[in-house]
Amino acid sequence: MFKLWATIVKDMRVLIRDGIGLALMFLMPIVLVFVVTDIQNSTFKMINKNKLPILICNRDTAESGKQLIDAINKIGMFKVANLPKNQDERTIADSMKSTDDLLTVVIPANFTQKVKAKAKNTAGKALTSFGLQADSTQKNVGEVDPLTLYYNPVLQEQLRLSVKGGLQSALQLVESRETLRSLYFSINEKPLPAKLEDEMLSNKAKINEIPVSKNGSLSAPNAAQHNVPAWTIFAMFFVIMSLGGSVVREKISGSFIRLKTLPTNYVVGLLSKQITYVAVTVLQAVVIFGLGIWVFPLVGLPGLNLPSDIFGLFVVTLVCGWCAVSYAICVGVFAETHQQSNGFGAISIVILAAIGGLMVPTFTMDTSMKTIANVSPMHWCLQSYYGLFLEGGRLRDVLGNLVPIILISLVFQFITFLGLKRKNLI
Amino acid sequence: MALTDPLAIDIQNLGFHYPGNEGVTFSGLNLKIAKGARFGLFGPNGAGKTTLLSLMTGLLRANEGSIHLLGLDINKHDKAVNELFGFVPQDFSFYQELSPAENLEFFGAWSGLNKQQIKTKTDELLHILGLEAVRNKPVDKFSGGMKRRVNLAISVIHNPAVLILDEPTVGVDVQTRHAIINYLMELNKNGTTLIYTSHQLSEAEGLCEQVALIDDGKIIVEDSLTNLLKDHHQDSLEDLFLNLTGKAYRNDV
Numbered sequence: 001m002f003k004l005w006a007t008i009v010k011d012m013r014v015l016i017r018d019g020i021g022l023a024l025m026f027l028m029p030i031v032l033v034f035v036v037t038d039i040q041n042s043t044f045k046m047i048n049k050n051k052l053p054i055l056i057c058n059r060d061t062a063e064s065g066k067q068l069i070d071a072i073n074k075i076g077m078f079k080v081a082n083l084p085k086n087q088d089e090r091t092i093a094d095s096m097k098s099t100d101d102l103l104t105v106v107i108p109a110n111f112t113q114k115v116k117a118k119a120k121n122t123a124g125k126a127l128t129s130f131g132l133q134a135d136s137t138q139k140n141v142g143e144v145d146p147l148t149l150y151y152n153p154v155l156q157e158q159l160r161l162s163v164k165g166g167l168q169s170a171l172q173l174v175e176s177r178e179t180l181r182s183l184y185f186s187i188n189e190k191p192l193p194a195k196l197e198d199e200m201l202s203n204k205a206k207i208n209e210i211p212v213s214k215n216g217s218l219s220a221p222n223a224a225q226h227n228v229p230a231w232t233i234f235a236m237f238f239v240i241m242s243l244g245g246s247v248v249r250e251k252i253s254g255s256f257i258r259l260k261t262l263p264t265n266y267v268v269g270l271l272s273k274q275i276t277y278v279a280v281t282v283l284q285a286v287v288i289f290g291l292g293i294w295v296f297p298l299v300g301l302p303g304l305n306l307p308s309d310i311f312g313l314f315v316v317t318l319v320c321g322w323c324a325v326s327y328a329i330c331v332g333v334f335a336e337t338h339q340q341s342n343g344f345g346a347i348s349i350v351i352l353a354a355i356g357g358l359m360v361p362t363f364t365m366d367t368s369m370k371t372i373a374n375v376s377p378m379h380w381c382l383q384s385y386y387g388l389f390l391e392g393g394r395l396r397d398v399l400g401n402l403v404p405i406i407l408i409s410l411v412f413q414f415i416t417f418l419g420l421k422r423k424n425l426i
Numbered sequence: 427m428a429l430t431d432p433l434a435i436d437i438q439n440l441g442f443h444y445p446g447n448e449g450v451t452f453s454g455l456n457l458k459i460a461k462g463a464r465f466g467l468f469g470p471n472g473a474g475k476t477t478l479l480s481l482m483t484g485l486l487r488a489n490e491g492s493i494h495l496l497g498l499d500i501n502k503h504d505k506a507v508n509e510l511f512g513f514v515p516q517d518f519s520f521y522q523e524l525s526p527a528e529n530l531e532f533f534g535a536w537s538g539l540n541k542q543q544i545k546t547k548t549d550e551l552l553h554i555l556g557l558e559a560v561r562n563k564p565v566d567k568f569s570g571g572m573k574r575r576v577n578l579a580i581s582v583i584h585n586p587a588v589l590i591l592d593e594p595t596v597g598v599d600v601q602t603r604h605a606i607i608n609y610l611m612e613l614n615k616n617g618t619t620l621i622y623t624s625h626q627l628s629e630a631e632g633l634c635e636q637v638a639l640i641d642d643g644k645i646i647v648e649d650s651l652t653n654l655l656k657d658h659h660q661d662s663l664e665d666l667f668l669n670l671t672g673k674a675y676r677n678d679v
Contacts, residue, residue, distance in 0.1 A: 006535030010521065010528070017523045017564070254519035258580070261483050263508040264536040424485075 021242030029235030247332025281321030
């Protein structure tokens with residue numbers, strides 16, 4: 001036991017004198033968690049509070065164009081600004097390139113005419129199908145000319161698709177109104193009363209959004225709840241920059257050779273490194289969670305709410321930390337130089353994070369990528385944390401996610417053992 | 427059994443080759459070193475000195491034959507053997523971020539000492555080797571000579587019966603060399619067997635009473651230094667060395 005204690009003290013001393021390693025393990029993830037949470041929070045605010053700026057060039061001079069702009073305004077997602085109707089495509093494109101405008105919608109010149117013709121046509125078909133006599137002059141008028149949406153390529157696909165969805169619903173509203181008016185006029189030979197029109201078109205059923213949490217909580221998760229656990233896991237795996245280097249340094253400085261000639265098994269050394277660095281990963285989690293709880297609200301970011309099961313959170317952190325440490329030691333044992341350890345370590349962590357769902361959620365991935373995600377320990381770490389932070393679960397709810405982490409860690413430990421044995425170090 | 431065996435090292439019919447047969451090869455090598463001896467193993471670069479020391483310390487495993495240290499087969503009793511010898515590697519084998527006292531504390535624990543024994547030996551060694559004033563300073567700021575003394579101190583903290591030294595004075599100044607050699611003589615007086623290798627042949631001449639010359643994995647001669655100089659009509663170890671191993675360059679790749 002004294003040997004183990006002396007080794008832990010040695011590892012602690014080596015660690016606290018490794019300024020760069022400490023900075024990489026603590027400062028870098030703190031900066032990351034701030035930046036990513038702020039960016040995601042800004043995106044959330046831009047869509048939900050600040051609104052997305054959109055330019056509209058309405059070449060249609062009649063009422064449907066105006067109705068469409070009105071409908072776009074009512075979606076509540078956009079901050080609309082109008083462009084002169086005579087601007088051509090090149091001018092619009094040049095204007096977008098030289099400004100920060102991300103979106104421009106062009107309403108075609110014959111928009112009202114086409115919408116009305118299509119509405120009349122549809123209404124006629126409807127009357128015929130009701131068994132009533134339709135206007136005999138109706139003919140096939142074709143589709144309404146499409147709106148044109150110019151967008152800056154930096155706009156993320158998800159955001160662009162939601163913009164397109166919003167515009168589609170505004171368009172649908174305009175077309176439906178015109179069809180309704182046409183149908184009403186054909187039957188009653190008088191215009192649709194405004195009150196009835198509003199009633200028929202504005203009776204949208206509301207959507208209640210209810211998070212399905214395990215503890216019955218109805219509070220919606222914020223950007224901090226998503227980002228803080230994810231980047232805490234990333235930080236834990238970043239111990240490879242210090243620990244992997246420490247193992248390599250021991251090997252190339254000849255310390256391993258001396259240790260091998262002493263009457264103590266190197267397993268004591270491995271155990272000490274695991275205890276020391278798992279403690280570091282727990283400390284990382286405490287620091288980053290603390291920032292999320294107390295510092296985020298001070299800088300205008302949503303605060304982190306800890307799960308109700310604090311013991312469960314501790315166990316999950318411990319298991320994730322152990323996995324990160326096992327991986328770092330494994331890489332350190334096989335790397336021949338610092339450069340190999342740090343280079344491979346950093347790149348592999350980014351890859352594991354990407355396929356593990358830290359950067360893009362795994363539910364958006366295709367089936368093959370979802371399968372590959374299962375081999376990333378970060379995926380299971382993230383699922384465990386999300387089970388506690390987002391779903392309001394308890395330890396028993398995330399045990400199924402902890403089992404793969406433990407199995408993957410044991411694989412890393414076994415590979416480490418084989419590596420040390422092969423290199424005649426144990 | 428170990429402490430009553432008259433031989434510190436008994437190598438019999440040793441066969442060894444590196445994977446892929448690269449580097450030096452031993453075949454049927456025999457060597458006996460008496461307990462309490464000051465034994466010097468010399469040879470040109472690539473002759474097999476470091477490989478032989480690595481085999482004696484268990485860092486490498488022989489393909490054939492046996493090596494006994496104080497009567498114990500090093501392959502069968504590796505942990506028990508490790509308590510009996512100290513090894514001073516050619517490279518600085520310690521934690522440069524730590525101070526001499528911190529290094530001794532850690533390696534003392536791994537050598538099987540308790541806290542009190544470590545403290546007593548640390549104070550003693552730092553005093554003898556002139557490192558008291560810098561006991562709490564990180565070693566990475568030390569000169570090469572000071573690091574050599576730290577390297578030696580760590581190797582003897584557990585009072586080994588056999589001390590194996592691989593070029594312990596390389597790159598040090600005259601004062602440090604003098605201090606190290608004096609300390610080694612003192613250890614030998616107290617019963618420690620010294621097995622030493624170096625390219626500093628004038629220094630070795632003063633330290634070693636038994637000598638073996640090795641070249642290309644074979645022991646060329648082995649006897650007391652006095653007998654060897656007399657038998658080969660040479661005035662110094664260096665003359666004897668050049669006479670037996672030639673003057674051609676040796677490239678150890």
